[in-house]
Amino acid sequence: MGLKEQLQTAYEAVKKGDVAAAGEAVKELKALPRTAEGVFDLSSVEADVWQAAGLAYPVYVAYETTCNKKEGYPDLIAQMRAWNGKLAADYTFANASKAADMWINTIDFMSPEIYEYYRELVDIFKENVRKTLDLFYGADASAKDAADEARFKSAVLRACEADILLAEKYINRV
Numbered sequence: 001m002g003l004k005e006q007l008q009t010a011y012e013a014v015k016k017g018d019v020a021a022a023g024e025a026v027k028e029l030k031a032l033p034r035t036a037e038g039v040f041d042l043s044s045v046e047a048d049v050w051q052a053a054g055l056a057y058p059v060y061v062a063y064e065t066t067c068n069k070k071e072g073y074p075d076l077i078a079q080m081r082a083w084n085g086k087l088a089a090d091y092t093f094a095n096a097s098k099a100a101d102m103w104i105n106t107i108d109f110m111s112p113e114i115y116e117y118y119r120e121l122v123d124i125f126k127e128n129v130r131k132t133l134d135l136f137y138g139a140d141a142s143a144k145d146a147a148d149e150a151r152f153k154s155a156v157l158r159a160c161e162a163d164i165l166l167a168e169k170y171i172n173r174v
Helices: 003-015 019-031 049-066 073-089 093-109 115-136 146-161 167-173
Strands: none
Touching: 003 019, 003 049, 019 049, 049 073, 049 093, 073 093, 073 115, 093 115, 093 146, 115 146, 115 167, 146 167
16 A cells, blocks of 8 residues: 555545554655755655645544654644745645645644644634635636645634634635
């Protein structure tokens, strides 16, 4: 089984509360080489690294939160900062929607008890949602791929349900 399949299986297990089942996938993930930005080189997982990141980081943070006593949080937030930089360098709606999905799914499994890391990731997410709305939902909104738009809307709705975003401010904008 390849790493992509391992991550998919681990993600499903994590969503059901079986975080320990993600151990092998996280071990393989941590063994991946790093890119120049310091993030896991996910090109071997999926050609679209944003898609791969959407699988990898929720599994990684769930495992770090539950099984590794949050010891990987400094590495996680450093990687999230790097992904934020990657998005800023190539800000397309497709990348922004995949990034929003990755961040909200990662936030779901992150412990707010480690407030500074949790808050920084929430701030990254919020900043990019606002930017995406301003750039792609304004007066000169460009055509968006239906799957990307559904992904972005889902991330915003989930953030509203989790009280990360104010529903009255964001629901009507997507």
